[in-house]
Amino acid sequence: MADEQAEFNLKLVLVSFKQCLNEKEEVLMDPYITGWKGLVRFLNKLGTIFSFISKDVMTKIQIMERFRSSDQKENYSSLQGMVQYEMDNKLVDFQKRSDHADSGCRTILRLHRALHWLQMFLEGLRTSQEDCKTSVLCTDSYNSTLASYHPWIIRKAVTMAFCTLPSRSAFLETMNVGTPEEAVEMLNEAMPFICQVYQVTQKLFEEHTLLDLP
Numbered sequence: 453m454a455d456e457q458a459e460f461n462l463k464l465v466l467v468s469f470k471q472c473l474n475e476k477e478e479v480l481m482d483p484y485i486t487g488w489k490g491l492v493r494f495l496n497k498l499g500t501i502f503s504f505i506s507k508d509v510m511t512k513i514q515i516m517e518r519f520r521s522s523d524q525k526e527n528y529s530s531l532q533g534m535v536q537y538e539m540d541n542k543l544v545d546f547q548k549r550s551d552h553a554d555s556g557c558r559t560i561l562r563l564h565r566a567l568h569w570l571q572m573f574l575e576g577l578r579t580s581q582e583d584c585k586t587s588v589l590c591t592d593s594y595n596s597t598l599a600s601y602h603p604w605i606i607r608k609a610v611t612m613a614f615c616t617l618p619s620r621s622a623f624l625e626t627m628n629v630g631t632p633e634e635a636v637e638m639l640n641e642a643m644p645f646i647c648q649v650y651q652v653t654q655k656l657f658e659e660h661t662l663l664d665l666p
């Protein structure tokens with residue numbers, strides 16, 4: 453709990469995503485989870501209107517943490533290991549959610565899709581003009597990524613929440629790494645790691661036809 457409430461710092465998120473890939477290009481589960489926890493911390497700072505989103509992410513993080521503390525924890529130390537284990541043991545629902553409603557694969561797929569949104573959003577943030585509206589950046593990146601997976605009611609709630617986002621400079625200052633310029637500098641550093649984690653995961657899920665899990 454204390455961990456979830458700790459102060460957000462962009463650098464910690466950056467370090468986690470940097471640590472995600474090992475020399476064999478495997479995505480390591482623990483830093484992946486830590487990176488997401490850091491992002492939730494940031495989301496919580498943006499106001500209670502975002503709490504329905506952070507609750508959903510926390511539920512998914514907790515599912516993955518349970519796997520990591522179960523007697524099968526070794527099989528969940530990387531995304532590659534998890535896919536292999538769940539596929540070999542038929543632990544993934546492909547048609548509809550039933551016996552394996554909360555498999556690691558479908559849970560990570562939701563976070564993976566959200567990582568695509570993050571990638572688009574941060575790219576917009578880092579390359580946009582000072583007077584650009586974060587709500588517009590957020591809406592555009594959401595519409596081109598996650599929106600197609602969400603029902604109308606979620607899309608409406610999400611779009612309303614985006615309207616409450618602070619200005620670009622206030623948003624960058626919330627990252628807790630100094631001036632907006634310094635935050636942009638750090639985003640420049642963070643982006644390649646986030647993109648690489650996204651690409652490796654995308655390839656893995658594509659190879660095992662896991663990109664449409666219910």
Ligand SMILES: CCCCCCCC/C=C\CCCCCCCC(=O)N[C@@H](COP(=O)(O)O)[C@H](O)/C=C/CCCCCCCCCCCCC
Pocket residue numbers: 462465491492494495498504505508509562563565566569574590594598601606610666
């Ligand atoms: C480097 C830091 C700077 C940027 C900080 C951004 C912080 C973002 C933190 C979290 C991102 C949100 C991740 C959302 C995950 C959504 C997963 C999902 O799609 N869940 C749906 C499907 O799950 P199942 O039902 O199949 O289990 C679920 O139905 C959705 C629930 C709630 C709505 C999710 C909306 C996602 C909007 C993403 C934008 C977040 C806005 C952040 C504002 C900056």
